[in-house]
Amino acid sequence: MPADSDLPNSELAASKPAVSKLPALWPKYLDVLNEEQRQAVLHSGSPLLILAGAGSGKTRVITTKIAWLIEQGADPRSIMAVTFTNKAAKEMSQRARQLEGRAADVMMRTFHSFGAWFLRRNGALAGLNPGFVIYDDEDAMSLLSKIMEGSPKGEVKDAAYKISRAKDYFLSPDDPALAAIDSREKFRKIYAAYEAKLAQIGNLDFGDLIKKPVEILRGQPQVAERFRARFSVIMVDEYQDANVAQFELLKELSGGGGGGYVCVVGDDDQSIYRFRGAEVKNILDFPKLFAGTQVIRLEKNYRSTPSILRAASSVVGNNKGRLGKTLAAERQDGKQPVLAFLASQDEEAAFCADLIQAAVEKGGDWAQWAILYRTNAQSLGFETEFLRRGIPYRVVGSLKFYQREEVKDALALLAFLANPRDEVAFRRVANKPARGIGAATLDKVVAAGEGGDLLEASRLAEASKRARGGLDAFAKVIEDGRRVLEGSGGVGASLPPASSPGEKGGLSVKGGEGLSLCVFRLVKDSGLADYHGAQDEDDGTQRLNNLQELVNAASLYPLNRGGLLDFLESIELDRSAMEGAGEGAASGVSENVVTLITFHNTKGLEFKRVVMTGLEQGTFPREDKSGEELEEERRLFYVGATRAMDELYLCCCATRRRFGSTQGCEPSVFLREIDKSTVRIIGKRPGGFAPAGDFAQGGSFALPAKNTPSQDARDLERLAGWRRGERLFHDDYGYGEVMSVKASEEGPAVQVRFESGQELRFLSEHQGSAITKIRE
């Protein structure tokens, strides 16, 4: 748990680390570091930029540095370490504590979590509602669609995206630079209206969690002073993913480098969040904006074998906009990376399952394996196959749980309880389950509320008799919930819920602990539990179970307003928070299971064995990415490949189901770019064939002996597995088309013309060759 007060630690804030005598353990901690790592740990004074390649011991450096600073006398509470993901924050905190127990008091959070923390304490100064609830993208969309009523969904989506980007770039509606995002006056107005509405409701979106703190720090010098005094050390991990607003926040908190000590760590080759505003420029320009910056490069890779590293580097090397690092492998070479051509995505799943099962039979752990894919949707095929074969797995961060309708509904009830001005939440649940409140009535209530308390408004607003009954019922649910929460309602408060907890309806409160009681009460009394429970009956879903999980998760929070806000915040900011919370399994402890994960989510992780799947044009890289976007995809490939310690597998399918129909795929450009000498190519490729004559380099060729000169063309084509006009991909020559199939002394031979214009003759039926058939 991070320190919870923002009071300055004046007496300690000033204590700058001074290199002096080392306590007993320290030689050990420092000895395991290489020269550059040690320099980075011991560095002090000027701003520091650590350019850390993949697997170069970045986290070790940061955590050791934190421990070192504490050891040197810095107050842990004066140190702030910011990351981008909760997972990274947790790991950093854990590892730092292993080195130095007092690191538990260091503020280690994500940027957004820090922003929320800051705003709860200082937002009131800027007229913000300290009881704000955080809107996710979906909530922001529904708010916007109300503002843009009548516009097609696509336009609303577009506007929502642009507003989000605008905030990433620290642009307000009145900023002239907003034109860089959308120059239309119409957009500026929409953005302004959205901001006004959000302010009136008193809630915040993700972008606000960064942007508002900057505005407060700029507008309220005394607050800025307090924070600069409080934090004398600020460290940022994964700095290549910082957006402009986050950079501004860093500047304000650190006093522009003139105040505390600033240390950022990043790798331009691993910048993969440009699409949401990350600016590699931040890392390139850091030395310019923080005067006197010292740069330390960590270029020794301790994670991967040389051939894995070479494969990864050969691809990312095709990018133009790079600082250019040369990562040196410190490990001995091991198993060559394998490039496998598969016939279909089903074979891909089977291939992965085969690999894993074979390895586990030889005594390996499931947990050594990770399956990587570009989009979350791809996890399904693997899940099905693994389930069938009994391979234990875990899908990381598919964030499905909080996107589920029933969970969003329950959260909306809580959000409305926390903030009765929350129009989005109100509209979502007021008539759920149906209480006879239609769209017209909802509008009436919102209008009557005039941006104020909608609970009050639902009591007072004019409505038809039927709608009146519905509104009263809804209001009662919320009022009861409030009474439970405040515990001050005398009679009503400590009383058991109207429907007693325990059995009925399948939903229960375990021991009636904490906030669970309130969540249970709301979900039950609103009728949501029964409503979704009925759905389960109909189509065998698990909605009630999901609601139960939510109720259980709430038990960790106290039954009061603060607990409610904390609960909602933790859910919005850390969607993985609930993983494993439900099954009662020992949470936290890593289980022995295979990891299914998107490329993006693997950042900062490592696995002994990694399978990169879906390496086809259109899947990875996605669609027609080009220019800077293609470079980002390439970096994503690099991130994925460098997660592997011992073994790396690359899969490319000849066909893939997309939108219902099966389509032929061409191999990813990344496979053309990859250094072929570092990978072993395999593939039970139907119709695959071997290069003939001069091109039959090495390898064991099982040439078909049969050769019947009398065969007609059709037989030959069947024998060869190729027809005239078919398209194919050759690892060395690229795309080509079959011109003819003829008999030869060595068996059926296929004449291929490549895009380059070059024509080559190949023999058919060969294993392990360099050609893939492209299926339409």
Next chain:
DNA sequence: TAATCGATCTTTTTT
């Protein structure tokens, strides 16, 4: 106001 049936997309990636 709610339910039902076609038409129309859908898949980025995350805080």
Next chain:
DNA sequence: AGATCGATTA
């Protein structure tokens, strides 16, 4: 293929 959306109908 499946979900989602919107217009049409009860």
